[in-house]
Amino acid sequence: MSVACGISRLARFNATADALADESGKVKYYEGTPIPTSLAVVLVLAIAYWQGGTGAGMWLGAFHLGPWTLHPLVLLYAASGSAMVSALKIPKP
Numbered sequence: 001m002s003v004a005c006g007i008s009r010l011a012r013f014n015a016t017a018d019a020l021a022d023e024s025g026k027v028k029y030y031e032g033t034p035i036p037t038s039l040a041v042v043l044v045l046a047i048a049y050w051q052g053g054t055g056a057g058m059w060l061g062a063f064h065l066g067p068w069t070l071h072p073l074v075l076l077y078a079a080s081g082s083a084m085v086s087a088l089k090i091p092k093p
Contacts, residue, residue, distance in 0.1 A: 002038050006038065008084075027092065030090040
């Protein structure tokens with residue numbers, strides 16, 4: 001999901017960069033979180049793995065919904081992807 005949201009975010013930026021640019025041709029802010037912020041998800045999962053929070057000891061446990069199992073930690077991916085394609089205005093450095 002994060003990859004698809006990242007691709008969508010880049011496509012939106014490329015399509016709207018001219019409309020968002022100021023007189024100098026530069027865009028002053030990002031719409032949605034920049035793609036490198038998805039490294040935070042990787043960092044959280046790396047820490048979980050390092051501390052034994054994977055497999056049977058998955059952080060936040062698991063919920064069984066009929067034949068499916070939901071690991072709430074997966075919602076971190078959904079939140080990261082949603083923030084990428086959101087209308088948040090993040091100032092560029």
